[in-house]
Amino acid sequence: MKPLRTALIASTLLALAACGSEPTAPAMPPLPKLQTLTVGGTTDATGSRWDGVVEAVQQADLTAQTAGRVTVVNVDVNARVDRGDVLLRLTAVEQQAGVNTARAQLRAAEAAAAEAEANYRRYAALASGQYVSRSQIDQARAARDSAVAARDAARAQVAQASQQTDYTVVRAPFSGIVSARRVEPGESVAPGQPLMAMYAPGALRIEVQVPQSEADAIRAAGRARVALADGRTVDAAEVVVFPAADPATHSVSVRVTLPDLEKAPVPGVTAKVLFPIAAAVPVGTVNIPASALVQRGEVSGVYVIAGNRIALRQVRLGQRSGERIEVLAGLKAGDVVAADPIAAVQALAAQRKAAGAGTGAAGHD
Numbered sequence: 001m002k003p004l005r006t007a008l009i010a011s012t013l014l015a016l017a018a019c020g021s022e023p024t025a026p027a028m029p030p031l032p033k034l035q036t037l038t039v040g041g042t043t044d045a046t047g048s049r050w051d052g053v054v055e056a057v058q059q060a061d062l063t064a065q066t067a068g069r070v071t072v073v074n075v076d077v078n079a080r081v082d083r084g085d086v087l088l089r090l091t092a093v094e095q096q097a098g099v100n101t102a103r104a105q106l107r108a109a110e111a112a113a114a115e116a117e118a119n120y121r122r123y124a125a126l127a128s129g130q131y132v133s134r135s136q137i138d139q140a141r142a143a144r145d146s147a148v149a150a151r152d153a154a155r156a157q158v159a160q161a162s163q164q165t166d167y168t169v170v171r172a173p174f175s176g177i178v179s180a181r182r183v184e185p186g187e188s189v190a191p192g193q194p195l196m197a198m199y200a201p202g203a204l205r206i207e208v209q210v211p212q213s214e215a216d217a218i219r220a221a222g223r224a225r226v227a228l229a230d231g232r233t234v235d236a237a238e239v240v241v242f243p244a245a246d247p248a249t250h251s252v253s254v255r256v257t258l259p260d261l262e263k264a265p266v267p268g269v270t271a272k273v274l275f276p277i278a279a280a281v282p283v284g285t286v287n288i289p290a291s292a293l294v295q296r297g298e299v300s301g302v303y304v305i306a307g308n309r310i311a312l313r314q315v316r317l318g319q320r321s322g323e324r325i326e327v328l329a330g331l332k333a334g335d336v337v338a339a340d341p342i343a344a345v346q347a348l349a350a351q352r353k354a355a356g357a358g359t360g361a362a363g364h365d
Contacts, residue, residue, distance in 0.1 A: 031308055032347045035339040039286055039331050048214060049274045052206035052256070056199035056267045058174060062087070064189040066095060066167040075196075077181050081172040087196055090189065092168040098161040106154035109147070116140075116147035176200040179267070199267055204258040208273050212245045215252040217277040224256050227272040228265055229320070234258065236273075286327045290320065294341045303344035305336045310348050 068090030075087050123140040126132045180197035183189060206226065210218060218224075219241040227233050238257040245252045256273050258264075265271070294301045294312065304313045315330030331337070338344035 030351075031305070031310060032350050034305070034310075034343055034347050036305055036336050037288070037292065037339050039288060039327075039333055039335040039337055048210075048218075048277050049272050050208040050210055050254075052208040052271055052273050054204055054206055054258070054265050054267055054269050054271055056176075056201065057203035057205055057257075058176070059179075059199035059267070060173055060197065061194060062170060062173075062196045062198070064090070064167075064170075064191055064193045064195055066090065066164050067188075067190050068092065068095075068168055069188045070183050070185050073181065073183065073185055075178050075181075077178055079178045080176070081178060081198070082175045083172055085172045087170045087172055087178070088183070089170070090168040092165050095161070095165040095168055099158065099165055102154065102157040102161040106151070106158050109151040109154035113144070113147035113151040116144040120144040170195060172198065174198075174200055201264060202260070204261075204264060204267070206256045206258065206271055206273055208254050208256070209246075209249065209251040210254055210275075212250050212252050214275075214277060215241055215245070215254075218254055218275045221276050223276060224254075225274045225276070226256060226258060227274065229269050229271060230265070231324075234261065239275075286331050286333060287324045288327060288331070288337060289339070290323055290325045292337055292339055292341065293317075293325065302331065303338040303341055303348075304331075305338060310338065310344060310351075 071089045071091055073088045075081055075085075081087065120137075120140040120143070123132050123137050127134075127137050176198045177200075178196060178198045182194045182196065189195065218239070222239055224236040224239050225233060226236055236256045237259040238255075240255040240257075242253040242255070254273075254275075288302065292302055293315075294303065299314055300317055301312050301314045303310055313330055316328045318326030318328045320326070338347075
């Protein structure tokens with residue numbers, strides 16, 4: 001009986017082991033033919049790249065220099081203006097009243113100065129015959145000098161009041177494009193309140209912050225290459241490395257001037273600046289066509305093909321350049337991606353359907 005019991009226990013353990021083992025994954029049917037692309041990367045092992053923002057060399061935020069109410073606004077956003085063009089006007093009632101008051105005070109001061117001058121001359125003429133004392137001449141001279149000083153002060157008041165009147169007419173400080181309009185007719189403004197912003201489209205630059213450890217190498221190289229948002233790449237016209245570092249961030253500012261371009265980028269867009277120096281970490285960029293992306297709410301992904309299987313993989317995106325977009329995470333050079341996400345979904349559904357049909361047929365057999 002004992003050998004029989006041992007045989008039964010062994011057979012039971014084998015049966016349990018067979019039941020507990022994982023089933024072999026069924027082979028998936030072949031994928032329908034898809035248009036694919038192999039992810040490529042561009043690597044610059046001898047470059048250091050930094051993100052920056054394009055800005056105009058000549059730009060101005062126009063603010064009110066006197067109080068008043070806006071009466072007329074002559075230009076709007078995107079308007080091209082020449083230097084000296086009237087952009088807007090403010091009411092000038094109080095300012096004109098100040099001018100009239102200052103002019104009246106000036107006339108009174110001029111009259112007093114003329115009288116003091118004539119009085120001094122009479123005393124000076126009488127002094128030769130010793131008809132007046134020395135103290136009387138000194139008093140006449142002091143009165144004349146005081147009247148002349150009061151006249152000069154009144155003239156300065158007229159100039160100041162006239163300047164306040166000129167401030168009610170806001171003119172373009174240079175030729176350029178209006179980029180912002182912040183007031184409407186009828187609004188009351190106070191000194192310092194923003195009115196408009198404008199820039200000259202000709203000269204553009206980019207300012208980036210680099211680690212202090214790379215500042216000397218960038219200064220020695222003296223050149224840079226700029227990748228614009230529309231996909232164009234241009235050589236910088238000038239590279240200026242600031243002489244001091246920021247004490248808070250320990251970074252150094254580098255100003256890169258763009259050359260004259262036929263189709264210049266607008267201020268505010270991002271760009272990448274590549275300095276021809278040895279980077280601490282090799283710079284690699286993976287980019288794919290934007291048409292290969294799948295958007296599910298706020299999540300972006302692509303269909304990646306590995307052998308006979310296809311799967312949706314989440315990616316983190318970077319800057320877009322034309323029809324291509326940078327992938328910061330989720331893909332690497334050499335990955336195979338479905339070029340058409342809709343076709344990829346259809347192929348995945350067809351593969352699963354074929355796998356289900358195969359399983360059913362096997363069950364019938």
